[in-house]
Amino acid sequence: MAVDELDTRILRLLLEQPRTSAREYARILGVARGTLQARLDRLERDGVITGTGPSLSPAALGHPVLAFVHIEVTQGHLDEVGDALAGVPEIIEAFSITGGGDLLTRVVARDNAHLEDVIQQLIQLPGVVRTRTEVALRERVPHRLLPLVESIGRSPRAAR
Known part of the structure; x- marks a missing residue:
């Protein structure tokens, strides 16, 4: 558009x-x-x-720890694992991906011990082979869309 x-x-x-x-x-x-x-x-x-x-802040809601959890899934079980992720309230986003895993989730937690509990819950889901977790230290660029919108609005293609 x-x-x-x-x-x-x-x-x-x-x-x-x-x-x-x-x-x-x-x-x-x-x-x-x-x-x-x-x-x-x-x-x-x-x-x-x-x-x-x-827009809500997970940190202000008592969940200041942010992690990205990569999940490898047994072939043929992607949909059922994806559906099961919807039942984990600490998962605030999940995507099917290419590369070193099948799913990438954005997970929030109260503290590191809570994060470990969430990861253990994920590992026990039927169809999950393994997980890999990366903890975010500091947000460098907050979620934003305005620069993208402005670049699209300025592009010669938008004038059509």
Whole structure:
């Protein structure tokens, strides 16, 4: 989907000022409220905007330890292991991957002992062969999409 300069400005406002009303967004952007709403509807319909909920901090919720756990799975069991991962509340993301493993999970924990308990729970899932864990020390670049949106909005392809 092509994202033009107005879309980029809308997305920037949504990311920087998520609690502002549509009426205020339209005023800031200098466009009619109907124009803004049509753009928002299209961005949602095209899957660019996927949600409007708050961003939550696992650390503030008492889970400051972040680890990436690679999981190797017995052939033919990827779907069932993936489904079982959804039942582990400390797993906040999981992806099928290529390379040195089958699944990559993002896991949060209260402390290192809790992380070990979660890993032991994963190892016991039917179809899991082994795990490899990497503990994050410090976040260097927080999750962000605005630089990507802005680069797409500036690209010559977006002008089409």
